[in-house]
Amino acid sequence: MLRIEKILCPVDFSEYSAKAYDYAQSLAQRYGAKLLLEHVIQPLTSTYPYYAFPEAIEEVFWNLETRAGEQLSEFVSAHQVDGFETQRFVHKGTVPDCVLAFAESEGADLIVMGTHGRHGFDRLTMGSVAEKVLRKAHCPVLVVRKPAHDFVHPQDSAEPVGLQRILYCTDFSDYSSRALTYAMSLAMEYNAELTLLHVLEDMPPSDDLQKTLGGITRKLEELVPEEACNWCKVLPAVRIGRPYQQILQIALEIEADLIVMGVRGRNALDLALFSSTTHRVIQLGSSPVLVVHI
Numbered sequence: 001m002l003r004i005e006k007i008l009c010p011v012d013f014s015e016y017s018a019k020a021y022d023y024a025q026s027l028a029q030r031y032g033a034k035l036l037l038e039h040v041i042q043p044l045t046s047t048y049p050y051y052a053f054p055e056a057i058e059e060v061f062w063n064l065e066t067r068a069g070e071q072l073s074e075f076v077s078a079h080q081v082d083g084f085e086t087q088r089f090v091h092k093g094t095v096p097d098c099v100l101a102f103a104e105s106e107g108a109d110l111i112v113m114g115t116h117g118r119h120g121f122d123r124l125t126m127g128s129v130a131e132k133v134l135r136k137a138h139c140p141v142l143v144v145r146k147p148a149h150d151f152v153h154p155q156d157s158a159e160p161v162g163l164q165r166i167l168y169c170t171d172f173s174d175y176s177s178r179a180l181t182y183a184m185s186l187a188m189e190y191n192a193e194l195t196l197l198h199v200l201e202d203m204p205p206s207d208d209l210q211k212t213l214g215g216i217t218r219k220l221e222e223l224v225p226e227e228a229c230n231w232c233k234v235l236p237a238v239r240i241g242r243p244y245q246q247i248l249q250i251a252l253e254i255e256a257d258l259i260v261m262g263v264r265g266r267n268a269l270d271l272a273l274f275s276s277t278t279h280r281v282i283q284l285g286s287s288p289v290l291v292v293h294i
Helices: 015-031 054-079 095-106 120-124 129-136 174-190 206-222 226-230 243-254 265-275 277-284
Strands: 006-010 034-041 087-092 110-114 141-144 165-169 193-200 234-240 258-263 289-293
Touching: 006 015, 006 095, 015 034, 015 054, 015 110, 015 141, 015 174, 034 054, 034 095, 054 087, 087 095, 095 110, 095 129, 110 129, 129 141, 165 174, 165 243, 174 193, 174 226, 174 258, 174 289, 193 206, 193 243, 206 234, 234 243, 243 277, 258 277, 277 289
Parallel strands: 006 034, 006 110, 034 087, 110 141, 165 193, 165 258, 193 234, 258 289
Antiparallel strands: 141 289
8 A cells, every 4th residue: 555644845936836736735635644845945155246244145045034934825825725734844055955855854755846838847957956856856756737738627626636547657667567556546546547558669560460469458457456446447558659759649648637657766867857758758748747766
């Protein structure tokens, strides 16, 4: 049974942070988890010259911290679900370092964070917050953009997000198996439809095509316990082509409101975020992506 007891949601008060906070609240409600809301004040060294009066810098920093606390309160008031409690924290330092250190010290089970715009990840790939957190975090990271569709919102407005269709991508490796644990648990919590996808990069010989596709379909079906049909609908899917293109295509077709992907540990994300399927799905897609590594 998957346990998520602490969720960390870093915010910068943008609309993307607001959307990430929606997901974080919903997940915290479903799993009975504590939600930690964090805002980081960047160092002033880049703004103020080295010869500025230390007292003046300290006063400005104090004012920034006070204002950040007020903004956090305003942010929560504007976006929080009635009756839900969020713990708020203001830290000083570089954003990725503070987020990672806080997640580690608090033992966060999940980080939920926003990223900007359709091509915003282009700006995030070179040493930015989301890239560094994805690469170095010891827990799964859910990257949320403002969705291009509204079907993620449930009819019941008491919950900010309702996961209705989840897309899980697998290459049948050990690391994708761990991601399946998260996909199955989320499907159960939300009673969501779960699509299991495997992508063949090369077209099998025509005389072996149906046999190959049938074998992979059965392999996908075997990943799911028999009792799963009692609480969610599971659909196997096999596609042929470039993995990231096929993932994005089927995500659009089924209107996936979450994509779950596994990667080979934190170091592998150095490659994953610059040239791999994971990077392209986050960069080019419209669905939030949960990255799970071992």
